[in-house]
Amino acid sequence: MTRVAMLLAIAVHLAYLLFVSAMPSFDGITSWSTISNLVPGMSYLEGLGPASTQGEAAHVPFYMSLAAPRGLPGNVTMYRNKSPPLFYIHQNQLWHYHNESTILPINVHNSTKAAGLPLQMIAEQKQGGVPGGRWRWQGTMLFYENGAQNNQGLFYSCQDVNGLNGLFLFLQCSPPPAGCTPFTIHSFSSSRMT
Numbered sequence: 001m002t003r004v005a006m007l008l009a010i011a012v013h014l015a016y017l018l019f020v021s022a023m024p025s026f027d028g029i030t031s032w033s034t035i036s037n038l039v040p041g042m043s044y045l046e047g048l049g050p051a052s053t054q055g056e057a058a059h060v061p062f063y064m065s066l067a068a069p070r071g072l073p074g075n076v077t078m079y080r081n082k083s084p085p086l087f088y089i090h091q092n093q094l095w096h097y098h099n100e101s102t103i104l105p106i107n108v109h110n111s112t113k114a115a116g117l118p119l120q121m122i123a124e125q126k127q128g129g130v131p132g133g134r135w136r137w138q139g140t141m142l143f144y145e146n147g148a149q150n151n152q153g154l155f156y157s158c159q160d161v162n163g164l165n166g167l168f169l170f171l172q173c174s175p176p177p178a179g180c181t182p183f184t185i186h187s188f189s190s191s192r193m194t
Helices: 003-021 032-037
Strands: 046-048 062-067 074-080 086-090 093-099 102-110 119-123 133-138 141-146 155-159 165-169 181-186
Touching (some): 062 165, 074 155, 086 133
Parallel strands (some): 074 165
Antiparallel strands (some): 046 181, 093 102, 102 119, 119 165, 141 181, 155 181
């Protein structure tokens, strides 16, 4: 082998090593299959309520999901989902993680434009909705609060005024709306930080 060919082979090998060592790594994570480790607390959010089948054989849980094509804004809802989306709380805001370039805020809107009636959860392109609200964890359970009022961790799966499924909440104790199913929403992820 000539000297030039040997130097070229060494240069190609070194270039390969430099390329591989330049691949991004976050705290030793080199695979996107562990992306949930990059965002503390990111997890699937499971709904527990009278319609859940927790503990039964062939149990497919209810998960908080979006009633929209993957990655697009839409109503937040609760259904049996074998491929549920990921959510997390950052700076008191609930976020839906779709992929590295699509992360949507979950906003709370007054769905009827009248005081004291249900508030609806909607994934949107920008933060908005009712001002002053904040999301938090109490143990494994998701809570929404605004000022001194909170939803006591109780959410309702209902149809909205257009007949589409949605997830609603009250900020004061109220009887469940007719035709709605109550749920509490939980993160059972061991990596979720409170």
